[in-house]
Amino acid sequence: MKRLAWWLAGILVIVGSCVGIHELTSYTVQSAQHATITVGSMGSDYDIWQHIAKSQDAKAMGLTIKVKQITDGVQLNKATADGDVDVNAFESWSYYETYNRQNPKEKLAALGTTYLEPMGLYSKKVTSVEAIPDGATIAIADNPSQASRGLLLLQKAGLIKLSANFGALGSLKDIKRNPRHLKFKQIDDTTGPRIIKNVDAVLISNTVALEGHLHVLRDSIYHESFNKSTKANVNILATAAKNKHRASYLKLVKLYHKADIQKYIKQKYYGTKINVNKPLSYFND
Template sequence: MRRGKQVFLTVILALSIILLVGCGNKAKASQNDTIIVGSQGSDLDIWEHIAKSSQAKKLGLKIKTKEITDGAQLNNATSQGQVDVNAFQSWSYYQAYNKQNPNGKLIALGTTYLEPLGIYSKKYKSLKDIPNGTTVAIANNPANTSRDLLLLQKAGLITLKKGFNALGNTKDITANPKNLKFKEIDDTTGPRVLNDVPVVLISNTVALESGLHVLTDSIYHEKVDQGTKDNINILATAAKNKNNTNYQKLVKLYHNKEIQKYIKKKYFGTKIEVNKPLTYLKNK
């Protein structure tokens, strides 16, 4: 009888352990079901809204946001698994990061938007009004300097050498028919500089913060085409997660009609939706 009781207690103990381990694994799995989206600035605001949305619930997605304001740190955190998916970078930034970090590569999940860079002026109402010898303020950091120059070329104001890339600068200008002069500035000061410099190139984020609307206040701005595809923003994750279906659902969620309605209203239509396959960015 005593032995039977010991066997009974042993079985109960074993079952308890199994249940505890099962509960522990379930709790762990539950934690792992939450997708941590790392972001910054207006993108962080958007994903905080998305995380609370009914659209996320309908897709069965639990989202938690994490703010990391330095781009390289955010990509590193994604590569190392501290962040599951990040939402902040352009296709060109992503490519540069992967080139510099071959052992911690990320993969793109899908496209999100283009924030147009604009050419602004308080003095001139159109490109044709810009006279010879005009001073143009451009960004003093390499990535934005090259983007500024590419827009000036697109506007027909200058010509750049063949093969101009993200490391290019004013030395790569091969034709400057209006003899424009270039003043390099901290690109966050663009709106203030507008009072002193006739023509200034300003990113949309900086413009919005100063009450400028790129689609109505600039005299020329980027459009979604093959020439601006490198500036299209994406969602990215660690390479090992390329087949994660829940992460892929985030792209669909971003492009949800109601989510887009919110984004367009909050940012006055300046975050232009780009819902294209990744092959659009990869094609030369």
């Protein structure tokens, strides 16, 4: 009888332990599935992700999202690398690559694509690229990624010719031909709409243009199109390199491309944020 009692007690302890382990495991898995994801963003992207965080699509996918606004791109990337932000939603592929080159010890990883916002060339003095006069002053961003993007746009417009090896860190020094003797004024890229009357033309990213009540498809005299030549300007979601395979973060990419979310974005931003749902291999093709 004593042996039977000890044997039964042992079974109860083992069963109790297994139940406890199961409950702990279930709780851990459940907690991981419902953990809050902090998305860092700025400008119109901040507004978009606030909408996404409150959407039925997010709830249906079991995602709880907190949106944090950081208005400096470098600081936002550093916050992501440090873990203060889980995922960021603001940067183009070229901006991301430039950051990783300049910060090899705090590298980020891309999760997926979101959209292309066309950069535009704006002017209050002329109505076409052809009308830009000899010796005109063009305002261009003073940060490397936006500057190189702007120079590529000017080349596409036929205004300048760049060196053959021009890349993401290309600068004004890489201009090989300037037949109209254009002058360049480097500016903080957030001030474009405010100085548009002070120069002959200014290159403005669409996020900044929207904040300045400018519509790139309607108000610019020249703008980017979505094709292979502009793939480096496609925006992405990024996270710290160690988190690149985290399932809940990867879900954000699918969430962004949901039909209801895209309908909202198209209506609110007048079609200026062109949806791009491509695999990351698209950038290497």
